Amino acid sequence: MENLIALLVAAPLVGAALLLCGGKRLDRTGHLIGSLFAVASFAIGVALFADLLGRGAEDRTLHQYLFSWIQVGGFRADAAFQLDQLSMTFVLLITGVGSLIHIYSIGYMEHDERRRRFFGYLNLFLAAMLLLVLADNYLLLYVGWEGVGLASYLLIGFWQHKPSAATAAKKAFLVNRVGDMGLSIAIMLMFTTFGTFAFGPVLAATGETSEGKLTAIGLMLLLAACGKSAQVPLQSWLGDAMEGPTPVSALIHAATMVTAGVYLITRSGAIFNAAPDAQVAVVAVGAVTLLFGAIVGCAKDDIKKALAGSTMSQIGYMILAAGLGPIGYAFAIMHLVTHGFFKAGLFLGAGSVMHGMNDEVDMRRYGGLRTYMPVTFITFGLGYLAIIGFPGLSGFFSKDKIIEAAFAKGGTEGWILGGAALLGAAITAFYMTRVMLMTFFGEKRWDPDTTHPHESPKVMTIPMIVLAVGSVFAGGLFSVNETFVKWLEPVTSFEHGHSPVSATTVTAATMVVLVLGVGLAWAMYGRRPVPATAPRGSLLTRAARRDLLQDDFNHVVLVRGGEHLTRTLVYLDHSLVDGAVNGTAASMGGLSGRLRKLQSGFVRSYAVQMLGGAAVLIAATLLMRGV
């Protein structure tokens, strides 16, 4: 069975190679080929899943060794895979949601002349993402890690004739590279500490080294996670990434790639468990980001950017949970999966709305769409209920557990984290209700002469329906008898947290903040008509519209500063370095004079110089011999 693991990665990789090198003759069938390879990978995933289920809980780790990739001295990296419960969960999420989004894209990208290439990039993404979660060592994980970054770059910039798209793509890659520095350094630290960076030996040997080293490794891994998962302070790229086609936002920038940071931290659990200081940093990043993203999500009028803020915030929850250690890992992953369903569904719904509204993204130009696109309305609505944590739906189960675990961290820290998570839940309810109301309720704010909203074709609505079903039931199913937690426990380990507040109290509090958030949004956007042009807004609103000034900061400090630095250096290189070297040479041998002379055409004097040199040489050697 373990020999199938490589096929998981190989299938979409072959698809990508075919589609990207196949040329125009595949233009007509490219989308089908791409979808086929995605579905094939999903089928293999299901087969492997069935196999794992047939084994005992402790026997569910499969290895596949392909070949020795790099071996130099003690440095050894294999091309080898490891499939366990954690990676299996990701495989199913990636290939499952991935297949649905491939199918959805058949409709969404129907009129794009570069559709074949689009599917090639999507397949490339699947291959890289699967490599990321299946690698059995950190260096191979790094290949997948940057591979998804490349796919993300290509897809954000897919409509690269738009300068904004090209800029957003570049920004995403660059910010991610800062995170990648962290991953590089972490791997180097592992190598110098343990002499290896394969999961098995490193994670088993964490007890053998000092806490300081582990903290350093943990912080570097966190930096990497911040880049990929758009966490503060490396979050600025995600909003701009919405320049990509909407299926991309759903798959890469909501359901899968951006959760890779959570995977990395959970996978490295043994390191973080032994480095409490690094864990504090993780929970701090998670808590700050969950509020940051939520606040930004409240102020955006662009439906995709509002959802992007929400993604950032929800991943903040996951990172927070992962930072809590064994009481949180399983819930982080559970929320990751349910979020994969409902956020992908929400994005596909947003895409469906845009599809029917001439690609309009401004929610102030929507309104009252529920009667025009009933399927989109219902599926989006279910996703909405799931994300705000409506009782019984997926988000309710997964988010509630995280809030509970945050309180269970204990001490002042527990109260702060739990409080932040609760506050975040309130804001989530607010901004999601706002999105819902502005899009589907209220009066029509679009021009009926130019805009004719309509429901999307079946090839798009069916994936939305499937995801909506997942958004409704996944959380509940996972929670029956703690199925999900028990499934993951052998990998991530699990401890019951001891919360100072009872589970019932937490649930009750969550319900209260939920009602508050929804109510406030209703008061602001449901009872009153929404103005078609945005009001000026408070200082906070204006700051939140500008992503809480992160970009302004980057622009002033990094972009402008960098431009000045490079310009100065270019000038200095010419005048100072070049000048100094030339000048030194000149003062040493009158070279500058000769330079001018040579330049004016006396090239052949070089021959004379060579002769002179040879004469000096011969004379010198003769002299030596005399010695």
Added chain:
Amino acid sequence: MSFPLLTATAAVPAIGAIATAAVPAAKRTAAKWLALAFSLVTFALALVIAFRFVPGAKGPYQLTESHAWIRDFGVRYELGVDGIAVALIALTALLIPFVILAGWHDADPLEETAAPDSGSAAGNRRNSWRPTQGFFALILAVEAMVILSFEATDVFLFYIFFEAMLIPMYFLIGGFGDRAHVHGEEQAATQRSYAAVKFLLYNLVGGLIMLAAVIGLYAVTADQLGTGTFSLQQIVEARAAGKLELGTGTERLLFLGFFFAFAVKAPLWPLHTWLPNAMGEATAPVAVLITAVVDKVGTFAMLRFCLQLFPGASRWATPAILVLALISIVYGALLAVGQRDIKRLIAYASISHFGFIILGIFAMTTQGQSGATLYMVNHGISTAALMLVAGFLISRRGSRLIADYGGVQKVAPVLAGTFLVGGLATLSLPGLAPFVSEFLVLVGTFSRYPVIGIIATLGIVLAALYVLVLYQRTMTGPVKAEVRSMPDLRVRELVVVAPLIALLLFLGVYPKPLTDIVNPAVGHTLSVVDKKDPKPAVQVDAVPGGARHGHAAPDQDVEAAK
């Protein structure tokens, strides 16, 4: 006596150079095909070397040839290769056919290749003498000398080729400039000859200083061994046996003399300023010849001569050299960001990459030096891919300025795609060959000098910046009017680029053929310098392939640190 394979591999391109030059003026095309044929035979011979070479066999050099040459001065015609040399000879022989193919029309008389959009080009040319034959003959001549410098194990013999390759290079840069010039042919000719002379003088000064050191070395050996020698192996053995004692001061002086010449050629900050001029003004294939082939002799010679002849002085100079290499990495990358000219941008990127190579060499670890050697090979391939595609692009528009492009992706998607792959290789994307070497250099440096290793990783962010900015400004955005009618890659151009890209992918996924050849040579070098890899703090017993068998978790026995 067995067949002199090493001599033959250098002799073929040398004969090819003469034969190509001798082709009558009217038969230009025949000359091109002849040159290509000779370069392909050379490549075949290089492959034979690679297959005949036995990695890990006894003795530092294989396929050796040794003949007395200038008996009076102890100069011998001594050739031999170790794994590092084999890799670099293969790289050189591999790249030359592509250089020739890419430059197929670069030396055609101007009337026949009326460059599009450049009204100034056809007019008042000062130099109407552009012999195609000469261009290709010079390329082959450079190849012969580069190969010989990789093969020579006699210091003086090496010096001769190291210097002699300047002459054909000088004419290639000065005589066959890039035809994409903004200010007209007159000024282009001036800039070109400035670049060529600058190239020559920098390298000549380096060479003269090295010559003094070469003579000094001879004097010392003559003094202590009775008979003077230039033989690398003899000197190394004599030092190991204690028969040859260089005083600390002498050793350091001689080291500096050698190192200076190699640092100019490599080039290392602050001796780098000739490179952007030369690469900017030369045609793209010649620029590849400079940075991917000729400059590698400099870094190669650091490994072979500096470290092995002067191990003590090498260790002494290491801190300073590491700092200079680090400056090269960051400085080169920052300057690349600030360039407006595509080819100068690539030149500065190369300076940054040479910083990595030198860093790896002087980190004095197995990973560092193997990584540096791989880096030389991979940088050669990736820069060739990027620069040659850039050359195709420039020849279509007749401008080197980044600002003159925009939206090329829309009109020439294959060209843009290959340019992107070349760029991604330049920024060391995992999965492509340069990642392997860059990571090895970083980890090799980090394991001995953590702070320097961490600062060097800044290079990976800056590389992404200059590559992606270049791609964005030239390839994306609205289509500029001047590029609207730009044709996509032609068959000849695809034949050049596709194999390079395939190789980048292959060596990124499976670098084993290279590492197997290089590792033993690096082991030998390190043993001469008397440096051992730092041991990890915790000894984790990762049984090789422990994860291979069935479902068993990898062996997790943990030993305490030694």
